[in-house]
Amino acid sequence: MYKLRKTEKGAGLIVGGIPNETTHETEYGIYIPNMLSFLAYGNFTAEVKGLNDFPKANWPPIAVTHLPFQAMVGLGVAMALIGIIFAFLWFRKKEYLFNRKFLLLVALATPFGFLAVEAGWMVTEVGRQPWILYNILRTSDAVSPVPGQVFHLIIFSFTYILLSFAAFWLMKRQIQALEHSEQGGKQ
């Protein structure tokens, strides 16, 4: 899933950065030597196969795979950092646990987990393209011959958007009902 251009031993890891689709280089990233080899094989000098060793027809869309991967890792690190801050405050500065800024940070981090899962999902689904079964079946060969697939996409997107709004609306009503019963006592 991580993008490496050339096959090399002791491959490095680039954190952040924006992939350039024309030069196939990642620009503005932080380079950590030998890290990729370690992550992939647990060995700092292992050989990692680069994209160039695969036929270009079998390349996944690079930017769509690379950016969610960075997002997933970034969000994971952010959540871990918040955890560390929490542990630090818990043991050392308990009075800051209910500091407005810290609570705001925790509240902001609420969707991080979901976003990271979604981003990871994008990495696996887009990153395995053009295969739906690796080396056996291409996605383009697996598509149903039924015409008008775009309508399915529209119908199901609409259904799920509708359901999401309904879920929000329902949650709002649950909270409202709770407030109502708290104000008026049990009725």
Next chain:
Amino acid sequence: MLSIAIFFLLASVYLYSLLGGADFGAGVLELFSSKSKKEETRNLISKAMAPIWEANHMWLIITVVILFNAFPEIYTRISISLYIPLIIMLIGIIMRGTAFTFRYYDAMKDGSQEIYSKVFTASSLIVPFFLGSLLGAIISKKIMLHPNTFWQAYLAPWLNLFSISIGVFVVTIFAFVASVFLIGDSHDVATRDRFIRKSKRTTFIMVASGGLVFLSSYLEQNDFTQNFLSNFYSLSLIALATTTLPYLWSVLKKGKVWESRIIAGAQLLFIIAAFYAVYFPKVVLLGDGDALTLLNAAAPDKTVSALAWALLFGSAIIFPSLFYLFKVFKMSKTISVVKDH
């Protein structure tokens, strides 16, 4: 190993018709119940269905998984040629479950309850209808491997009298099963009597719409009726289902809940088995006279036996837990009735 996969396929179709069917039928009954009694019917259905309705859709999922793994050609043919009824069914199942859950759990009981009920009852009618028309379509000999027009490819198989009549028949079967099942869930004499009357009515409607299937087969000039009447098993199964009807009514009159449920379940089994028997082991009858059967459309042995083992191990877990689920929610009804009052 193939026979194990076939057994589980047929069994899960039956169990979905029985348990899922009772749920759909309950929605159909609510749709057609008189305005003054709607509220009462609704409450009864909510109480009877709420804890376990999700478990019943498991059987549809198992059916689909068995087709997908063990009979991929049948799966492919159905999901291409019959994608329109399939999509409608899918959306109906989503809408129905959502509306039912919302109606049950929404903290505010206001006008929105009406909307939930409308969506719930309408989709309770739509899903079994399209399920039936889909089952009709696969034996209507109108599915083409090389169709020339959109109509021929995606509409003609299910948009014809025969398939539609099977759709109607499935709706009425489900309503029949639900009306018998709900008798046991009603806990006052008036409601119970109302549902006993209801189940007699649904029985007649079911028998009548079964007649419509044969009539439409005659009008469509397909050989379903002919094959049905010349098949010993189909005939004896239907005879069994019919002759047990008076027995069902006498049991209903005496108010024996579990006996009546078991008899209705057995009658459903006879009806479905009678339909299976007509073309067994053929599943999809194609327009050119060929057929996809459970034997010629099966996956390689390795796949089938892996699936069969999974089904055997899985059922060792599923059946005891399902039994427990039903025991907890269905048999302890008397306790919950006491608590409610």
